[in-house]
Amino acid sequence: MVSSIEKLLKFAKLEIDRGYDNRSVFGGLNYIAPLWDQEAKSQKIDSALVENITAILAAYDSYNLEQRKVAIAEIISTLSEGAQAGPAAAESAPASRPTSATGVEQPTQRATRPPEPTGSQPRPAPAETPSQPAKMVELSAPLTVLSGIGSKKYAQLKKLGLETIGDLLYFFPRRYDDYSKLKPINRLEYGEKVTVIGTVMSESTRTSRGGKTITELIVSDTTSFLRVNFFNNPYAAARYKTGDQLVLSGKIDTYLGRLVMNHPDIELIDQQHLHTNRIVPVYPLVEGITQKDIRSHVSRVVERYAPLVADPLPSFIRKEAGIPDLRRALQQVHYPDNEDLLKQARRRFAFEEIFYIQLGVLSQKRSWKAASAASYSITDDYLAQQIQRLPFPLTGAQRRVLDEIRADLASGSPMNRLLQGDVGSGKTIIAALAVLVIAQNNAQSAIMAPTSILADQHYRNLTRLLTQPIAEDEQPPLRPEEIRLLVGDTPESERQEIRAGLSSGEIKLLIGTHALIEDGVEFNQLQLAVIDEQHRFGVNQRARLRAKGQNPHLLVMTATPIPRSMALTVYGDLDLSIMDEMPQGRQPVNTHVLSPRERERAYSLIQSQITSGHQAFIICPLVEQPDDDQPDPDLEKKAAVQEYERLQTSVFPHLKLGLLHGRMKPDEKDAVMRKFQQKVFDILVSTSVVEVGVDIPNATVILIEGANRFGLAQLHQFRGRVGRGGDAAYCILVPEKEDAVENERLMVMTQTNDGFVLAEKDLEQRGPGQFLGTRQSGFSELKMASLSDVHLIEKARGLAHQLFERDPELQNPENLELSRRLQAFWKSGKGDQS
Structure with a gap:
C-alpha cells in the first residue's frame, strides 16, 4: 500500500512540474486536505506533522505564486523527513525541525513543553522568525484541520465566530481569574479565589432531600482538610479517586462552619496546568463548549501557530510604543505568566487597533489634501x-x-471639516x-x-x-x-x-x-x-x-459635543472646528433632579409656565425591550400613547397635548411639530425622537421621565429644546426610582451646561456607542482598545504620522504585512470613512 506521505510527495512534485497551478490532483490540493488528513492519521503518522501539512494544503488555493513555491518546498521537506523517520518513530518522538524553501529553520511543531511556572517568573519569549508571509502558516485554514474538531464541534465553535485558525488565535479572553497564588489549606479564608494542591483522602456520593446528587471529596495537604463539592455531577465520583494528587482552583465558601470549595477547576498534578495554578483565561462560551474545551483548543493553536505569525508592526513602532512583539503578546494574552506581562500584551493589541484606525483616517485625510478643488475667497x-x-x-x-x-x-484643496458646536x-x-x-x-x-x-x-x-x-x-x-x-x-x-x-x-x-x-x-x-x-x-x-x-x-x-479621543479616531479624517462659546443673551437652562414622588412639583411648574403663555415638552422614558431575539417594535409607541392619554385625562385635562413617537411616518411627525411651533399644542408628549435642532422659542420647560435610562449627552440634547427664546427655562429630570448612585450621575446635569464636559463624562460611563451614529459603527466592536484612552490614541496618531513620513504608500518590504492587515481591518467594518 502506498503510504499517505509517498502519495502527497508525488502530488507535490507534480505541482512543481505543472508550474504551481493547483491542478496536480482533481479539485486542487485544498480539496484533498481533509481526505489526506484522515488517511495520514489512520496510518499513525505524527499528528502534529499531519495538522501542519493539512493547514498548508487547506489554504493552498488562496496563495499567490511565490507563496505556493514556498509551501510546496516546505511540504516536501517536512514529508521527506517524516518518511525517513517512519510512522513508529514519528509517533514516539517529536517531529524534526523542517526547513523552509529558503533554508531558514522553522519552529518545532511538536516539542516537549516545559512545565508551566507556578509563580510569577515569565517563560522565555519565543524566538522571532523572519516576517515573510509566504513562510507563515496560513491562518485562514479551517479549524477542522485541528485534531479533536469534527463537524459537530466546528458548528458549535462557529456560533462564537470561530471558523479559522486565525479566529481562534485572536479569540481573546473576556476576563481572567488569578489562581497563581498557592496557599496551604490551613491558611485559606472565606471568599478568596485560590489554588490548592492536595491528595484525595476520600470520596463519597449522596442524595440531598431535594433530590440533588452531591459528590464530596475530602482533600488534604498535610496542613488541614478541605471539602470539595460537586452537585449533580456523576462524572466527578467516577473521575477522582482516593490517592489522586490534584490541583484545585476556585472560590472558598463555607458550609456549617467548615471551609468548602464548590465546583472548582481540577487537574491532576502531572497535567499541563491550563485551568489551575496560574492566571486563567475565561472565554465567551456557547452551549456545548466548555471553558476547558476552548482553553485546550486555544493553547494548542497559540503554541503551534503564534511563533509563525508575521508581526505587522515595524520594529521602530513597537519600540517607540513600548509594546511586545506579536508572538510574545499572543502567548501572554491567552496564558499570561504574570499580571504585568498580561497588561503589556493587552496594551499591544489595544495599540494595534488604534494604530490601524489612525493609519486609515490619516490616509483618507492625506487623499483629501492631495486632491485639488476650486479656490474661493472674499475680501x-x-x-x-x-x-x-x-x-x-x-x-x-x-x-x-x-x-x-x-x-x-x-486653499485649493477640498475642505473636509467637522463643525461641532453646542446647542x-x-x-x-x-x-x-x-x-x-x-x-x-x-x-x-x-x-x-x-x-x-x-x-x-x-x-x-x-x-x-x-x-x-x-x-x-x-x-x-x-x-x-x-x-x-x-x-x-x-x-x-x-x-x-x-x-x-x-x-x-x-x-x-x-x-x-x-x-x-x-x-x-x-x-x-x-x-x-x-x-x-x-x-x-x-x-x-x-x-x-x-x-x-x-x-x-x-x-x-x-450639535453633539464629541470627546477629544473620538475626534482623533472616529472623526480623525476630518479637520475639526469647535464652537464652545454661547451667543450673548443665551441663558443657561435651570436643571433639577426630582425624585418620582416629587413629580407633582414638575407638573405645577409646567402649569405655571403655560399660564404665562409658554409651552412645554414631556419626554417619555425609553422602554426596556424583552430579552429575546424578537423585541416588540411597538412597545415605545404603546408606552407613549398610554402616557399621553394619562396626562391628557388625569393631569392636564384643560390643556391641549400633542403626541410624537417613532412609529409615526415622517410627514406625520412634521405635522405634529409644525402644530407645536404654531402653538396649537400647549404640551408635546414625545419619545426620544424629538428632533435635535428644531427651534421652538416659546418652549420653556422640558420634563424628562425615566431620565436614568438616557446618557448625559442625550439629556443635554433634550435640554437644548428649551430656552431658545431668551426667557428663563427649566429642565426637570425624574429618574424611575430613588437610586443614590444613578441620581448622583444625573446631578452632573445640574452642575454644568457645558456639553463637552458632559460628553467626556458620558464616554467614561457609557462607552462610545451613542457618539458613533451611522459613521464608523465597527469601532464599537474593538476587542481591546478603548476610545476613551486619549494618551494611547495620541501616541498611535503620532507614530502613524511618522510611518507615513517614512513610507507614504506602505510599500517598503517591512511594511507589506502591515498594509495587508490594514486593508483587512477596514474591510471588516471597523470604519466607513466619508
Missing part, C-alpha cells in the same frame, strides 16, 4: 459688511471657526457665511438636513439672513429666488422649476432632505456641501451628495 471688507447684517455680533468662537473655513475654501452656539450662521463666500464667486451650495421640518427651518433662517437688505440702497448677497427648498412633499411642478434652476446655475443655494441626492437633481457647479446633524446620514448618502459636484468643499455639522 475682509465685504465680509465685515455682511457680518453687520446679522442680528447679533459673532462670538469669539464663531470668528475663529469662520477664519478656519475661509482658509479651507481658499444654540450659532453653527447655522457660520454655514450661511460659507455659502455667501461660494455665492459671491457665482458657484452653488447645498445644505442637507435629516428632516423636512429642520430643512424648512434652515430655509426660513437663511432666506432671512441672506436676502434681506439692511438699507434701501443695499444689494443683499442673494435674491429670494436664488434660494430654494426641496423636501419629500415638494410638488412635482416645483421640483421641475428647481431642477431647471440648478442646471442653469440660477439657484445658488439648495436646502433640503434626502431629496437632494435623488436622481435628476443635477447642479451646474456645486462647490459646497453642508450636512447638518451628520450622524443621521449614512456614508453612501454623504458620498452621493458630494458626487453632485467636482470635489466640492464639505462641511459637516453636529
Whole structure:
C-alpha cells in the first residue's frame, strides 16, 4: 500500500512540474486536505506533522505564486523527513525541525513543553522568525484541520465566530481569574479565589432531600482538610479517586462552619496546568463548549501557530510604543505568566487597533489634501459688511471657526471639516457665511438636513439672513429666488422649476432632505456641501451628495459635543472646528433632579409656565425591550400613547397635548411639530425622537421621565429644546426610582451646561456607542482598545504620522504585512470613512 506521505510527495512534485497551478490532483490540493488528513492519521503518522501539512494544503488555493513555491518546498521537506523517520518513530518522538524553501529553520511543531511556572517568573519569549508571509502558516485554514474538531464541534465553535485558525488565535479572553497564588489549606479564608494542591483522602456520593446528587471529596495537604463539592455531577465520583494528587482552583465558601470549595477547576498534578495554578483565561462560551474545551483548543493553536505569525508592526513602532512583539503578546494574552506581562500584551493589541484606525483616517485625510478643488475667497471688507447684517455680533468662537473655513475654501484643496458646536452656539450662521463666500464667486451650495421640518427651518433662517437688505440702497448677497427648498412633499411642478434652476446655475443655494441626492437633481457647479446633524446620514448618502459636484468643499455639522479621543479616531479624517462659546443673551437652562414622588412639583411648574403663555415638552422614558431575539417594535409607541392619554385625562385635562413617537411616518411627525411651533399644542408628549435642532422659542420647560435610562449627552440634547427664546427655562429630570448612585450621575446635569464636559463624562460611563451614529459603527466592536484612552490614541496618531513620513504608500518590504492587515481591518467594518 502506498503510504499517505509517498502519495502527497508525488502530488507535490507534480505541482512543481505543472508550474504551481493547483491542478496536480482533481479539485486542487485544498480539496484533498481533509481526505489526506484522515488517511495520514489512520496510518499513525505524527499528528502534529499531519495538522501542519493539512493547514498548508487547506489554504493552498488562496496563495499567490511565490507563496505556493514556498509551501510546496516546505511540504516536501517536512514529508521527506517524516518518511525517513517512519510512522513508529514519528509517533514516539517529536517531529524534526523542517526547513523552509529558503533554508531558514522553522519552529518545532511538536516539542516537549516545559512545565508551566507556578509563580510569577515569565517563560522565555519565543524566538522571532523572519516576517515573510509566504513562510507563515496560513491562518485562514479551517479549524477542522485541528485534531479533536469534527463537524459537530466546528458548528458549535462557529456560533462564537470561530471558523479559522486565525479566529481562534485572536479569540481573546473576556476576563481572567488569578489562581497563581498557592496557599496551604490551613491558611485559606472565606471568599478568596485560590489554588490548592492536595491528595484525595476520600470520596463519597449522596442524595440531598431535594433530590440533588452531591459528590464530596475530602482533600488534604498535610496542613488541614478541605471539602470539595460537586452537585449533580456523576462524572466527578467516577473521575477522582482516593490517592489522586490534584490541583484545585476556585472560590472558598463555607458550609456549617467548615471551609468548602464548590465546583472548582481540577487537574491532576502531572497535567499541563491550563485551568489551575496560574492566571486563567475565561472565554465567551456557547452551549456545548466548555471553558476547558476552548482553553485546550486555544493553547494548542497559540503554541503551534503564534511563533509563525508575521508581526505587522515595524520594529521602530513597537519600540517607540513600548509594546511586545506579536508572538510574545499572543502567548501572554491567552496564558499570561504574570499580571504585568498580561497588561503589556493587552496594551499591544489595544495599540494595534488604534494604530490601524489612525493609519486609515490619516490616509483618507492625506487623499483629501492631495486632491485639488476650486479656490474661493472674499475680501475682509465685504465680509465685515455682511457680518453687520446679522442680528447679533459673532462670538469669539464663531470668528475663529469662520477664519478656519475661509482658509479651507481658499486653499485649493477640498475642505473636509467637522463643525461641532453646542446647542444654540450659532453653527447655522457660520454655514450661511460659507455659502455667501461660494455665492459671491457665482458657484452653488447645498445644505442637507435629516428632516423636512429642520430643512424648512434652515430655509426660513437663511432666506432671512441672506436676502434681506439692511438699507434701501443695499444689494443683499442673494435674491429670494436664488434660494430654494426641496423636501419629500415638494410638488412635482416645483421640483421641475428647481431642477431647471440648478442646471442653469440660477439657484445658488439648495436646502433640503434626502431629496437632494435623488436622481435628476443635477447642479451646474456645486462647490459646497453642508450636512447638518451628520450622524443621521449614512456614508453612501454623504458620498452621493458630494458626487453632485467636482470635489466640492464639505462641511459637516453636529450639535453633539464629541470627546477629544473620538475626534482623533472616529472623526480623525476630518479637520475639526469647535464652537464652545454661547451667543450673548443665551441663558443657561435651570436643571433639577426630582425624585418620582416629587413629580407633582414638575407638573405645577409646567402649569405655571403655560399660564404665562409658554409651552412645554414631556419626554417619555425609553422602554426596556424583552430579552429575546424578537423585541416588540411597538412597545415605545404603546408606552407613549398610554402616557399621553394619562396626562391628557388625569393631569392636564384643560390643556391641549400633542403626541410624537417613532412609529409615526415622517410627514406625520412634521405635522405634529409644525402644530407645536404654531402653538396649537400647549404640551408635546414625545419619545426620544424629538428632533435635535428644531427651534421652538416659546418652549420653556422640558420634563424628562425615566431620565436614568438616557446618557448625559442625550439629556443635554433634550435640554437644548428649551430656552431658545431668551426667557428663563427649566429642565426637570425624574429618574424611575430613588437610586443614590444613578441620581448622583444625573446631578452632573445640574452642575454644568457645558456639553463637552458632559460628553467626556458620558464616554467614561457609557462607552462610545451613542457618539458613533451611522459613521464608523465597527469601532464599537474593538476587542481591546478603548476610545476613551486619549494618551494611547495620541501616541498611535503620532507614530502613524511618522510611518507615513517614512513610507507614504506602505510599500517598503517591512511594511507589506502591515498594509495587508490594514486593508483587512477596514474591510471588516471597523470604519466607513466619508
